[in-house]
Amino acid sequence: MTTTANESRALDEIKIGGLGSSRKRVEDDRFIRGKGNYTDDVVLPGMLHMEILRSPLPHARIKSIDASKAWAMPGVHLVLTGEMMATRNLAWMPTLSYDTQAVLATDKVRFQGQEVACVIADDPYIAKDACEAIEVDYEPLPVIVNPWQGLAPDAPVIRDDKVNQADNVVYNWEVGDKAGTDRAFAQADVVSKLELHYPRSHPSPIECCGSVADFNRATQKLTVYMTTQAPHIIRAAVAMVAELPEQMIRIISPDIGGGFGNKVPVYPGYVCSILASILLERPVKWIEDKTGNLISTGFARDVYLKGEMALRKDGKVLGVRMHTDADHGAFFSDAQPSKFKIGLMHSAFAAYDIPAAHLTARGVYTNKAPGGVAYRCSFRVTEAMFFQERMVQAAADDLGMDQADFRRMNFVRDDDFPHRTPFGFLTDSGQYAKCLDVGLKAIDYENFRKEQAEARKRGRLLGLGISTMTEPLGAGNSREYDILGIKMFDSAELKVHMTGKAILRTGAKTQGQGHETTWAQIVAHELGIPADDVVVEEGDTDTAPFGMGTYASRSTPVAGAAVAMVARKIRAKARKLAAHLLEVSEEDIEWELGRFYVRSSPQRGVSIQECAMAAYSNMPDGMEPGLENTAYYDPPNLTWPFAVYIVTVEVDPDTGVWDVLRMVAVDDCGVRINPMIVEGQIMGGLTEAYAMSSMQFITFDADGNCVGSNYMDYLLPSAWETPGYELHSEVVTPCPHHPIGAKGIGECAAVGGPAAFVNAVMDALSGTGVRNIDMPVLPDRVWEALTYRRDVSGAPPIRQD
Numbered sequence: 001m002t003t004t005a006n007e008s009r010a011l012d013e014i015k016i017g018g019l020g021s022s023r024k025r026v027e028d029d030r031f032i033r034g035k036g037n038y039t040d041d042v043v044l045p046g047m048l049h050m051e052i053l054r055s056p057l058p059h060a061r062i063k064s065i066d067a068s069k070a071w072a073m074p075g076v077h078l079v080l081t082g083e084m085m086a087t088r089n090l091a092w093m094p095t096l097s098y099d100t101q102a103v104l105a106t107d108k109v110r111f112q113g114q115e116v117a118c119v120i121a122d123d124p125y126i127a128k129d130a131c132e133a134i135e136v137d138y139e140p141l142p143v144i145v146n147p148w149q150g151l152a153p154d155a156p157v158i159r160d161d162k163v164n165q166a167d168n169v170v171y172n173w174e175v176g177d178k179a180g181t182d183r184a185f186a187q188a189d190v191v192s193k194l195e196l197h198y199p200r201s202h203p204s205p206i207e208c209c210g211s212v213a214d215f216n217r218a219t220q221k222l223t224v225y226m227t228t229q230a231p232h233i234i235r236a237a238v239a240m241v242a243e244l245p246e247q248m249i250r251i252i253s254p255d256i257g258g259g260f261g262n263k264v265p266v267y268p269g270y271v272c273s274i275l276a277s278i279l280l281e282r283p284v285k286w287i288e289d290k291t292g293n294l295i296s297t298g299f300a301r302d303v304y305l306k307g308e309m310a311l312r313k314d315g316k317v318l319g320v321r322m323h324t325d326a327d328h329g330a331f332f333s334d335a336q337p338s339k340f341k342i343g344l345m346h347s348a349f350a351a352y353d354i355p356a357a358h359l360t361a362r363g364v365y366t367n368k369a370p371g372g373v374a375y376r377c378s379f380r381v382t383e384a385m386f387f388q389e390r391m392v393q394a395a396a397d398d399l400g401m402d403q404a405d406f407r408r409m410n411f412v413r414d415d416d417f418p419h420r421t422p423f424g425f426l427t428d429s430g431q432y433a434k435c436l437d438v439g440l441k442a443i444d445y446e447n448f449r450k451e452q453a454e455a456r457k458r459g460r461l462l463g464l465g466i467s468t469m470t471e472p473l474g475a476g477n478s479r480e481y482d483i484l485g486i487k488m489f490d491s492a493e494l495k496v497h498m499t500g501k502a503i504l505r506t507g508a509k510t511q512g513q514g515h516e517t518t519w520a521q522i523v524a525h526e527l528g529i530p531a532d533d534v535v536v537e538e539g540d541t542d543t544a545p546f547g548m549g550t551y552a553s554r555s556t557p558v559a560g561a562a563v564a565m566v567a568r569k570i571r572a573k574a575r576k577l578a579a580h581l582l583e584v585s586e587e588d589i590e591w592e593l594g595r596f597y598v599r600s601s602p603q604r605g606v607s608i609q610e611c612a613m614a615a616y617s618n619m620p621d622g623m624e625p626g627l628e629n630t631a632y633y634d635p636p637n638l639t640w641p642f643a644v645y646i647v648t649v650e651v652d653p654d655t656g657v658w659d660v661l662r663m664v665a666v667d668d669c670g671v672r673i674n675p676m677i678v679e680g681q682i683m684g685g686l687t688e689a690y691a692m693s694s695m696q697f698i699t700f701d702a703d704g705n706c707v708g709s710n711y712m713d714y715l716l717p718s719a720w721e722t723p724g725y726e727l728h729s730e731v732v733t734p735c736p737h738h739p740i741g742a743k744g745i746g747e748c749a750a751v752g753g754p755a756a757f758v759n760a761v762m763d764a765l766s767g768t769g770v771r772n773i774d775m776p777v778l779p780d781r782v783w784e785a786l787t788y789r790r791d792v793s794g795a796p797p798i799r800q801d
C-alpha cells in the first residue's frame, strides 16, 4: 500500500471536523425529520400499557384500597398495589441518597401525586379508566409545606415508616472553618446580611419519563427501554433491588427528549413496569403524562438560604457564613455524592479569594414530591451561585462600592491557581478579571451607568445586574465522589475497523447535548480520522462500557477525557503498526494529524487508515490483531469554567413589569470542542435562567396542593419572550488537567444566569430600601416591593387555623 500525496500531508483539523470545528450536529438529521427513536416509539409484540393512580391528598393514612372494580374491567391484566409490591419486598426502594422511597404507598401517602396503584391493560385508556375505578379510603393528616412547619415541635412526623425518625429532619451537615470564620467576623468593619428562597423549579423536558420493560421467560433476560440519563446505574439498581442477575439485565436508553436532571432518579413507574412485565411475561409500557411529570418527578431547588459577609471597609471580604434549609419533600431521593449531604453547595464563593467560610445545612421532610434534583446543575451548585452573587451585590451596595470593582478586588488572581477555596475545593485555572473586563466593555458599563442616572431623574428605572462565577463540573474524581458507594469515573471504548472507520461508545448518555457530534470530533483530533467516519453510540448497557451517565455537565470533563485517552491508546498501537509498515524502529517515527512518518525522511509515511488495515491484515509477529481499546478515566480534579453574565433591564414603576434590554455572556470553558454546540448550550441555559428568574412558578398552597403542575401556570418561555443574547468566547483558559484542555459548559448559564437577571431588577430598585425579591421576580412582586418599600418572600403560605 503506498502513501498518496494527499495522505502524506498533515490533515487540516477543521476540515475533518476536529477540535474547534462548528460541525453540524449529526443527530439533528433524524431529530428534525421526526425520525428520532424515543421510549414511546418502542412498540413490541404483545405489549401492554401501564397507568399510575396518584394520590389527590398530600398527607393521609390509607385505610383501605378496593381494586375489585378495576380487576373486573375488560382488558385489564394486572392491578398492582403497595400490598402486592410488599409481598415481593418492592413496596419501598432505596434512593440514591441513602434514604428509602415508597414505590406504591402502603401505610400513608406523603405528597400530592404520590403513586398509589398501577393498572396494566391492553391500552393506556383502559388502564386510565381502571385506575379511576380503584377506591382508596384516605384519612387526611395535617400537611407540612415548608421547613419551618416541619421543624415545629408539634409537627406530625412525615416519615413515621422509618425506625428512629422522631422528627422531620433529614440531616444536619456542616463544612468549613467555624473558628476562623468567627475571627473574621470579629475583625469586620461591616457585616452584610441576606436571606432568600430559591423556589422549587422543574426541569420540564419535552419528553416525560417512561419505560418499556420486556421480560423474556425463555431467555430469562430483562430488557428495559427507558428514559434514563444513567443506564448503568439503573442496571445495578435493578440487579440489587429486584435481586436479578446483572448479566441478564439490559437497560437501553434510546433517544431522550431532554433530561436536565429530571431523568436521573429511579421513579416508581420504572419499578412497577418491570415487575409487571416479569409477572405477566409480556412487555409493559409506561409513559408518564405531563401532569404526572410535573407533579411527582424531578423537583429542584426549594432552598432557604441566609448568610452574612464580613467586610473590611476598603471592600475586602474577610469571611462568609451561610446556612441553608433544604425542603426535600417526602423522600430524600435525588442523587448526591455520598460525602456531601447538600451536594456541592459549598462550592459557593470559589471565584473569590476569601480567607474563611462556614456553611451549615439542614434538610427537612415536607409533604411535597421529592425535591433537590440537580436540574441543569452540579448537585446544588445553582443555589450556591445564586446566593453567592446576590450576596456579593448586597455587600457591594452596603459598602457603597461599585459592583464590578468589588468583584474584581476579591477575585482569585490569575497567578493564584490552583487555588484552595474557603470550603476546601481546589480550583484549577481561570482569568476572571479579564472575562469581567470583556463583559463590561461589551455592555458599555460606564455609559450605561450614566444613562441609568439620567433616566432616574426622569422617573425611569434602569438596572444592571452582574453575575460572575466559577463552578465545579465533572464529578469525580473517585477519591471524593461516589453515589451510593459507586465511584464516579467514566469510560470510552473505540473500535477502529480495517477500513479506517470507527465506532465509539461511552458510559455517558446524551439527552440532546450533541455527544454523537462532539465525541467524534475528539477522535478526529487525536487520530486524524474524519469525524464523519466515527459513529458514536451511548445508552445500551449490553454494548457501552460502564459509566456513571450524563448529568452535572460531567460528560466532557470525564467521558470526553476518556475518549481522548482511548484514542491515544489506539494511536500508540497504530505507531507500532506504522513502524512495521515503514520498516523502521518505533523511535524513528513521528506523528502528525492522521499520519506517521519517518523522522529522517518525512515523505515516507503511512496514514492512520493504512495502520488500521494492517491491524487486520499485516501485523508484526507477536502483535495481537485488531485496533480497539477501552479507557476508564478517573479525573484528577473537577474542571472549573468561569462565566460573566451581565443584564440590563428597565422596570415599569407603575406595573412592576421588567424588560431585558441587553444580555451579555462571557464564558470561559477552556478549549471548545464544537463552538456552535457550546453556544447552543449557553443560549439554552440563559433561557432557563431567564425563565426561573422571571416567570416559572410551581408552588404549593397551604393545603399542600401543587399549584402550577401544568403549562398554563408553569411557564416555558417561547421565542417571543426570550431576550437576545450577546455571547463572547474570546477568553480561553485551557483546563490544565483535562487531556484536551476542555472544561464542562452545559449548565453554566442556567447556574450563573438567574442572579444576573435578579440583580438587574434589584439594581433598578436601588435606593428604595428593598433588599430582596424572591424568584420568580413576577411583576406583582416588583410592584409590591416598590409600592410598600419592602422585601417580597416567595415562601409558600402556611395554614393559620
Ligand code: CDP
Pocket (backbone or CB within 6 Å): 513, 514, 515, 518, 519, 550, 551, 552, 553, 554, 555, 556, 557, 560, 669, 670, 671, 672, 673, 674, 675, 677, 678, 681, 742, 743, 744, 745, 746, 747
Ligand atoms: O454532561 P453534558 O453533556 O450535559 O455537558 P458538557 O460536558 O458540558 O457538554 C455539553 C455539550 O457541549 C457536549 O456536546 C460537549 O461535547 C460540548 N462541549 C464542547 O464542545 N466544548 C467544551 N469545552 C465543553 C462542552
